[in-house]
Amino acid sequence: MNLTHHEQTPRPEHPFAEYIRILGKGKKGSRPLTQEEAYQSMKMIMAGEVLPVQLGAFLMLMRVKEETPEELAGFVLAARESCNLAAAQSIVDLDWSSYAGKRRHLPWFLLSALLLAENGITVFMHGASGHSADRVYTRDVLKYLGLEYATSIEQTRQQLEQQHFSYLSLEYFCPKLHEIIELRPLLGLRSPVHTLVRLLNPFNAAYSIQGIFHPGYRPVHQQASALLQQPHAAALKGEGGETERNPDMECLVQSVHNGQLFDENWPALFARRHVKPEELDPRQLAAIWHGTVQDEFAQSTIIGTAAIALKLLGKAVTQQQAHQLATDYWLNRDKQKYAGL
Incomplete structure (x- = not known):
């Protein structure tokens, strides 16, 4: 031939x-x-x-x-x-990633973040939504609390100044990574991008908190944070993969503080597990904040998650102090806020 x-x-x-x-x-x-x-x-x-x-x-x-x-x-x-994030000036106290979405419970961690914000801690939350149809994503529930999500870095800066809290989707600050995340339905699997976005810390905050689903990823996040010279970071196996402490289970938090690695167990807050709700109604978020509905699982999740963040931030030395401070924040919250849909 x-x-x-x-x-x-x-x-x-x-x-x-x-x-x-x-x-x-x-x-x-x-x-x-x-x-x-x-x-x-x-x-x-x-x-x-x-x-x-x-x-x-x-x-x-x-x-x-x-x-x-x-x-x-x-x-x-x-x-x-x-994505031009390397030189971003730090106007944020706590970087909080939210990429997993919730399936079994509502995103109670959102109220934890708002609780911190109400007490002068600037919280920037970033995430993505919509790549799994059966999940509730943070961006989509903000309206139930009367909050707008930001659509630019500039709008985020304004919201952080005004209310110490802002949520910005990945597509608005790093569209290329968002494009790759959107490949999930084609590939049938999550990719490394789902992991790396949690560590982006777009505003270069000194404190960063990340939830993961698979426990094997927890030390990887911890060690990667150390390699990135992130001053303070914590990774935990969060409920549904979000940055949220499940009060029914022991929670191992793996952190880094100025290059040193720490592992810390937070005990379960209940002896018996709660039954998950039949359906997820985002209007419950405002109802719990306003105090018109009582739910011990939700309240313990909110306080417990805030406690881990407060200890990471150095606002408390011991778990007990952090839990007490978070409880005080909750009991003294402004119940008139967050009147959403």
């Missing part, structure tokens, strides 16, 4: 192929990326220098092996640079 000259000329290898090969070269040949390799690969992804077939292969190879702290730190640094 005669080959034409065109067929004999090998195509030059695409620069991104190297990173796919590192991850996918079989059980014995593959290895994790170094932090620098992770940084360079994500930089190419963010710059649109990667073909769709390469992106899909890369994301799924990473998904199968799971990210190392070094890979995660490299990805985050590249994403921050590409």
